[in-house]
Amino acid sequence: MNTQTNAEVQHYLDRMREALADLPATEVGEIMDDAGAHVVEVAEEMGEEFSLAALTDRLGTPHAYAQELRAAAGYPSPAAVDVPTGSRPTILARFALWSLVAGTVMAFASGMSGGDSEELTLLIGLCAVAATVLVFRQSALMPEIERLPETAALTDGLRRLEQGDTQRVLASLRTFQPVWWLGRALLIGSVALMSYRYEPAALLVLALGVLSLVAGPKARTDRRWLWISLPATGAALGVLLLILGSLASQLDAPSPVQASYNPQPSTPDNIYVFDKDGKPLTDVHLYDENGQPLETPWYGCDGRSSGEDNRYPRPRVVHDENGCREIPGVPPFAIVLPTPNLTTTVPPASTVPSGSAAPTTPPSTPTPSAQAPAPTTVTPVTPTG
Amino acid sequence: MDTSQLLKGVLDLAVLAVLRKEDGYGYDVLRRLRQGGLDGVGDASVYGTLRRLYNAGLLTSYVVPSEEGPHRKYYSLNEPGRTRLLESGKTWKSFAQALDDLLGEGA
Incomplete structure (x- = not known):
C-alpha cells in the first residue's frame, strides 16, 4: 500500500x-x-x-x-447521550465554541494586518485563551460543545463538503499536512519576532507558534487541540496573505509612475491667494473648470474634520509650547512677486512717455549733419594753392 | 421483504454459528456469513455485533500478528457463548417452525 x-x-x-x-x-x-x-x-x-x-x-x-x-x-x-445531560447549562460550552470561532477570525485578521493590536483584538485574544484553558481543564466540556446545535450545524456542513468532489482534493492535501504544520509555526514565529518584538504579546504569539506544532497532529484525535490549531491556522493564513499581497504589489507596481494614474487629483492642504501687489487675499472660493468647488477636508485643533468646503485659505493649525492654535487667514510667509515679468511685459507701454532718456537723443542727430561742411570752410589750406 | 430488518434480530445467532467450528477475525466472520447466503449483511454491523457479543462475555479474543497487513483480532466461542448458541438456536428453530406453519403451503 x-x-x-x-x-x-x-x-x-x-x-x-x-x-x-x-x-x-x-x-x-x-x-x-x-x-x-x-x-x-x-x-x-x-x-x-x-x-x-x-x-x-x-x-x-x-x-x-x-x-x-x-x-x-x-x-x-x-x-x-443528550437526554441525561442535555438540561445542563451550556453557557460555558457556547463561550468556548464561539471564542474559538472569534479567535480564529481575529487571528486571521491580525495576521493579515501584520499584527496590529487594538482593544477588541486583545479582548477576543483573552477570550480565546480562556476558552482554550477551559476545554483543556474541564473534560466534560467537549461532549457538551459537541452537543450544541451550532456545532452540529458546523460539522454537518463540513461533512457535506467532504463528500463531494472536494473529498479527493482534501485527501491529497492531507498528505502535505505535516509540511503545513511546520510552515504555520514558522509564519507565526516570524510575526512574533517582527511585529511584537518588545511587547509581552510576542511571548503569547511565540507560544501559539510552538504549541501549533504539537496541536496539528494532536487535533486529529483530540478535538481540544483545535482551540490552538484553528487560531494558529487563521493567523498563519493571514500572515501568508499579507506576505503574498506585499510581494504581488511589489511586482505589479515596480515604479512610482503608476501612482500618477490616480484619477483623484491630489489637493494641497491649504491654498494662499495673493493679488497683483502681493497682498494676501482671504475668503476666496475656488472652483475647477466644471464649476465644481475645489474642496479639501480640514482638521482643526480638536482633530476633527470641519467637513469639506472650498473657502481658502483655511485657518492654520499651529502646535507650539502654548498648545494648539488655529490662526485664521494669514499666510505664514510673505511673497515678492517676480520682477523679471514686469520688465519684459511693461516696456512698450512705459518707456515712451517717460522723459528721462529723451534729451540725449534729439541733439545728437542734427549736430553732425549741420556741422559737417563747417570744417571744410575753415580749412586754411586754400590760400597756399 | 427487507432482509436487513430480519438480519438485525438474528445477526447474533448467525455470528455465533459461524464461530462454532472455527475461530475467526472480523473479516473472516463477514465472509463466512456472506458465503452462507446472508449477503445483505453490513460490514460495520458484523463488527458491532462481535463487539457486543464480546462485551456480553460470549466471546474471547486474541491477537494474531500478520506479516503482510495489520494484526488480526480473532474471536472464539467460550462456554457461555456455546450455551447461548444452543439456546438461541432452539428459539430460532421453533420460531421458524411456527412461521412455516403459519405460511403453510401458500409460500
Whole structure:
C-alpha cells in the first residue's frame, strides 16, 4: 500500500474515530483494532482501483460506518447521550465554541494586518485563551460543545463538503499536512519576532507558534487541540496573505509612475491667494473648470474634520509650547512677486512717455549733419594753392 | 421483504454459528456469513455485533500478528457463548417452525 493510500485510509479511520469519540477510550481502541484492520484490508483488496471515493462507496462514509457499528454493538447513539445531560447549562460550552470561532477570525485578521493590536483584538485574544484553558481543564466540556446545535450545524456542513468532489482534493492535501504544520509555526514565529518584538504579546504569539506544532497532529484525535490549531491556522493564513499581497504589489507596481494614474487629483492642504501687489487675499472660493468647488477636508485643533468646503485659505493649525492654535487667514510667509515679468511685459507701454532718456537723443542727430561742411570752410589750406 | 430488518434480530445467532467450528477475525466472520447466503449483511454491523457479543462475555479474543497487513483480532466461542448458541438456536428453530406453519403451503 503506497503512502497516498495510507493517508486516505488514515483519514477514513480518523473520521470514524471521531464519530465514536464519546465512547470510553478503551472501547474505541478495541473497535479501531477490529474495524480499522477491516478498512485497511478492504483498501488493500481494491489494489490499483483504490480511492477514497471507492472506499466510501464500499463501506459508506466513516460516519455511517460508525453509526451502523454503534447500532449493532448496542452502544447508545450520540444523540441519546443528550437526554441525561442535555438540561445542563451550556453557557460555558457556547463561550468556548464561539471564542474559538472569534479567535480564529481575529487571528486571521491580525495576521493579515501584520499584527496590529487594538482593544477588541486583545479582548477576543483573552477570550480565546480562556476558552482554550477551559476545554483543556474541564473534560466534560467537549461532549457538551459537541452537543450544541451550532456545532452540529458546523460539522454537518463540513461533512457535506467532504463528500463531494472536494473529498479527493482534501485527501491529497492531507498528505502535505505535516509540511503545513511546520510552515504555520514558522509564519507565526516570524510575526512574533517582527511585529511584537518588545511587547509581552510576542511571548503569547511565540507560544501559539510552538504549541501549533504539537496541536496539528494532536487535533486529529483530540478535538481540544483545535482551540490552538484553528487560531494558529487563521493567523498563519493571514500572515501568508499579507506576505503574498506585499510581494504581488511589489511586482505589479515596480515604479512610482503608476501612482500618477490616480484619477483623484491630489489637493494641497491649504491654498494662499495673493493679488497683483502681493497682498494676501482671504475668503476666496475656488472652483475647477466644471464649476465644481475645489474642496479639501480640514482638521482643526480638536482633530476633527470641519467637513469639506472650498473657502481658502483655511485657518492654520499651529502646535507650539502654548498648545494648539488655529490662526485664521494669514499666510505664514510673505511673497515678492517676480520682477523679471514686469520688465519684459511693461516696456512698450512705459518707456515712451517717460522723459528721462529723451534729451540725449534729439541733439545728437542734427549736430553732425549741420556741422559737417563747417570744417571744410575753415580749412586754411586754400590760400597756399 | 427487507432482509436487513430480519438480519438485525438474528445477526447474533448467525455470528455465533459461524464461530462454532472455527475461530475467526472480523473479516473472516463477514465472509463466512456472506458465503452462507446472508449477503445483505453490513460490514460495520458484523463488527458491532462481535463487539457486543464480546462485551456480553460470549466471546474471547486474541491477537494474531500478520506479516503482510495489520494484526488480526480473532474471536472464539467460550462456554457461555456455546450455551447461548444452543439456546438461541432452539428459539430460532421453533420460531421458524411456527412461521412455516403459519405460511403453510401458500409460500
